[in-house]
Amino acid sequence: MEKGLRKWWPVFVLPTMIAFAIGFIVPFIYGIFLSFCKFTTVTDWKWIGLENYTRIFVVNGKLDTTFLHSLWYTALFTIVTMLIINVVAFAIALLLTKGLKGTNLFRTVFFLPNLIGGIVLSYIWLMIFNVLLERFSMTITSTQWTAFWGLVIVVSWQQIGYMMIIYIAGIQNIPGDIIEAAKIDGASAWQTLKSVMIPMLIPTIAVCTFLTLTNGFKLFDQNLALTGGNPGKLSELLALNIYNTMYGITGWQGVGQAKAVLFFIMVAVISIAQNKLTTRKEVES
Numbered sequence: 001m002e003k004g005l006r007k008w009w010p011v012f013v014l015p016t017m018i019a020f021a022i023g024f025i026v027p028f029i030y031g032i033f034l035s036f037c038k039f040t041t042v043t044d045w046k047w048i049g050l051e052n053y054t055r056i057f058v059v060n061g062k063l064d065t066t067f068l069h070s071l072w073y074t075a076l077f078t079i080v081t082m083l084i085i086n087v088v089a090f091a092i093a094l095l096l097t098k099g100l101k102g103t104n105l106f107r108t109v110f111f112l113p114n115l116i117g118g119i120v121l122s123y124i125w126l127m128i129f130n131v132l133l134e135r136f137s138m139t140i141t142s143t144q145w146t147a148f149w150g151l152v153i154v155v156s157w158q159q160i161g162y163m164m165i166i167y168i169a170g171i172q173n174i175p176g177d178i179i180e181a182a183k184i185d186g187a188s189a190w191q192t193l194k195s196v197m198i199p200m201l202i203p204t205i206a207v208c209t210f211l212t213l214t215n216g217f218k219l220f221d222q223n224l225a226l227t228g229g230n231p232g233k234l235s236e237l238l239a240l241n242i243y244n245t246m247y248g249i250t251g252w253q254g255v256g257q258a259k260a261v262l263f264f265i266m267v268a269v270i271s272i273a274q275n276k277l278t279t280r281k282e283v284e285s
Contacts, residue, residue, distance in 0.1 A: 035258040038251070052258035066233060067259060070241040071266075077148065077237060078216030081155050085212050086205070089160045093167035094193075107168070111161035118158070122225035125154045140227060147227040147235035154222050159215065163208045170204030171197070206278035213274055217267050238263055 030042070035052055039045035056067050092110060096103050113121065129140040129150050140150045174197060182192045198205075220239035223229070229236035229244065236244070242263060246256030 031257060032261055035254065035261045038254050040251075040253060048254070052254040053262075055252075055255045056259055056262070066236075067241060069234070070236045070238050073144070073148070073234075073236070074217060074219075074238045077151060077219075078213060080152055081159075081216050082209065082212040084152065084156045085159050085163055086208050088156070089163035089208065090167050090205075092160070092164045093171055096164070097168060097171045107165070110164055113158045113160075114162040116158070118221035119225045121158055122154055122222045125150070125157075126226055141230035141235065144231065144234035147230065150226055151219075151222060151235070151237075154226060155216070155219065158222075159212065163212065166208055166211075167201070167204060170201045174200050202278065206275070209278060210271065210274060214267065214271060217263075217270070 034042065034045060036047060036049055037045040038048050038052075055064075057064060096106055100106075116124075126140060129146075133139055133142070133146065138146060141147050178196060178200075179192060182196045187195070218239055219237055220243065223235070223237045223240045224243075227235040229240050233241075233244075238259075242256055242259045245252050245259055249255075
């Protein structure tokens with residue numbers, strides 16, 4: 001069996017590797033190259049070096065803070081949603097693993113929002129928010145902060161159910177005899193949670209943290225449908241800012257590509273740092 005696999009593995013692996021190279025690696029490398037060019041189509045380009053990268057921050061000799069605003073706005077949004085989603089999902093998972101009646105029904109109800117597309121979900125919440133805010137003569141895009149908390153609510157409501165399922169799987173994998181031993185030793189519910197369950201759930205927490213972190217940074221469809229970046233681009237997250245630069249400003253395709261490259265580098269660095277941190281915590285525990 002092993003000899004057969006060694007002999008024929010290229011037949012099974014190569015088609016996938018070729019498809020991956022054509023669909024991801026080649027466009028990715030070509031995209032990095034285009035970030036140093038002025039272009040209108042991918043075949044009509046002119047090398048201009050680092051000009052696209054400088055135009056991200058300086059336009060006509062003046063500082064352009066649009067990208068920097070989107071950067072800190074996205075970072076704040078990601079931190080807030082990551083904390084809310086993980087804390088609430090973990091709390092719900094704890095409750096639903098206590099053997100309560102109707103647990104399966106509650107799991108299904110909490111998970112359902114994740115099955116709804118981001119665009120559809122955002123339009124539904126847009127109507128709800130505007131009806132509620134109408135009493136105060138406001139809309140969801142009246143200020144950047146009403147838009148911010150609207151995005152937080154929509155994204156949290158959509159993703160909490162998915163993270164809950166992952167946390168439930170992690171909690172159910174904790175051996176019951178360890179929990180029982182902690183109770184016999186006189187540990188309170190809080191001590192059991194802090195000193196027994198959470199250390200054993202570090203791999204699960206790492207997965208959920210990574211997912212919410214990357215989802216927060218790359219969020220696009222909810223931002224587009226719920227706020228559209230309004231008012232005045234103040235609620236633009238990075239993905240929407242890159243999209244508007246690429247397709248909304250004539251002749252700025254190269255700048256949009258340069259923003260995308262910087263965006264990739266930032267997300268990659270943050271994800272790697274987060275993974276190393278949680279891996280270290282897992283080893284220590």
